[in-house]
Amino acid sequence: MEHTHDITCALQRLDAALPTGGPWLEATLRPPVVEGDLQALRDAIAPWPLPAELCAYLRWHDGQSDEHAVEWWPTLNAGVLTPTQFMITNYQRACSDDFMGPWPRGWLPLTQEGWNVTALELVQDRPPVLISISVDHRQLITPSLAAMLHTVADLAAERALISMAEGPAPKEATGADQEVLHRATSQRYEGAWQHWRAVEREHHTVIRQRRDADYLYDPDFHRSIGWS
Secondary structure, three states, X not given: OOOOOOHHHHHHHHHHHHHHHOHHHHOOEOOOOOHHHHHHHHHHHOOOOXXXXXXXXXXXXXXXXXXXXXXXXXXXXXXXXXXXXHHHHHHHHHHHOOOOOOOOOOEEEEEEEOOEEEEEEOOXXXXXXXXXXXXXXXXXXXXXXXXXXXXXXXXXXXXXXXXXOOOOOOOOOOOEOHHHHHHHHXXXXXXXXXXXXXXXXXXXXXXXXXXXXXXXXXXXXXXXXXXX
């Protein structure tokens, strides 16, 4: 299997698989980001770094078009992939509005649909994890942006993607059959969390202080890991 955290490989596989395995999804993708918008994103999140994975992805396609909003990006269940300009707006709003609890400045909204958000951590020294956030939960969902894109490529290659354009998106709008999706993510993510397990071991003292063990809510953990 291709290296799960290789973003270049993931994007190449999507280019190869989407024309036949998900042409309706490919049609939603915007042109590559313009460098001015990419610089505006760097400025908005400073002093946090812009992950190299995110730069590569945005230079591939700058999110999805609002004209095809019914086609939520598969596996994330939180709307379309947000274009850079809206990503900046959503980030600034989240940081200023105390959005769903204290919002770490080291989290960048990658998708947002109502109160459901997928955030990417802003790091350079390891693959950035993706975090699912809503009013009542925060959950690590993907070991890296590349891993998530590889999974979509896996589903497209298997002709397992499902178009949402036939009608309203279901409650679990993941763009694939749940059993097939579970198998694809299990295979793709197996062994891909080592970098995050190392983070947990490094910060075990702060994590242990949380009685409910949910450190994603903990400002002390946010500070210790560099999210705030």
